[in-house]
Amino acid sequence: xxxxxxxxxxxxxxxxxxxxxxxxxxxxxxxxxxxxxxxxxxxxxxxxxxxxxxxxxxxxxxxxxxxxxxxxxxxxxxxxxxxxxxxxxxxxxxxxxxxxxxxxxxxxxxxxxxxxxxxxxxxxxxxxxxxxxxxxxxxxxxxxxxxxxxxxxxxxx
Numbered sequence: 001x002x003x004x005x006x007x008x009x010x011x012x013x014x015x016x017x018x019x020x021x022x023x024x025x026x027x028x029x030x031x032x033x034x035x036x037x038x039x040x041x042x043x044x045x046x047x048x049x050x051x052x053x054x055x056x057x058x059x060x061x062x063x064x065x066x067x068x069x070x071x072x073x074x075x076x077x078x079x080x081x082x083x084x085x086x087x088x089x090x091x092x093x094x095x096x097x098x099x100x101x102x103x104x105x106x107x108x109x110x111x112x113x114x115x116x117x118x119x120x121x122x123x124x125x126x127x128x129x130x131x132x133x134x135x136x137x138x139x140x141x142x143x144x145x146x147x148x149x150x151x152x153x154x155x156x157x
Contacts, residue, residue, distance in 0.1 A: 009136050010154040012083055013038045022066035023058025030055045037111045042151040044130040046104045059127045063091040087134025094126045
């Protein structure tokens, strides 16, 4: 994949603040809009969710979920030309007493200062969504398969 595409993928993950999460809960599809921050190596994102939310039931350790990150829509823009990353991910629930939770939480609060309060509540947790395989669509006739190797290349830029 050429450098410009890798930079565009990195920019999308750096500059977009929310993602769409798709999960199965009791066999039914459930979607949610969640704030996220990326892992330093671009191979995963961290999301925060309340255990009281229905979509959080689809975030069990080891579950597979769908993640969609896309550029913002604006009036007059062709929505089919919006850059977007649609990818499968594996879920890990971060242990609140772990160093990983502390590091991910600090990054999350740096990006979303209000999250400092909610992360201290008993029903909120952080989840790591590790990227598997998917597609990056830059626009018409500009689609690319992506996987773990892609994100290692993005991080190496």
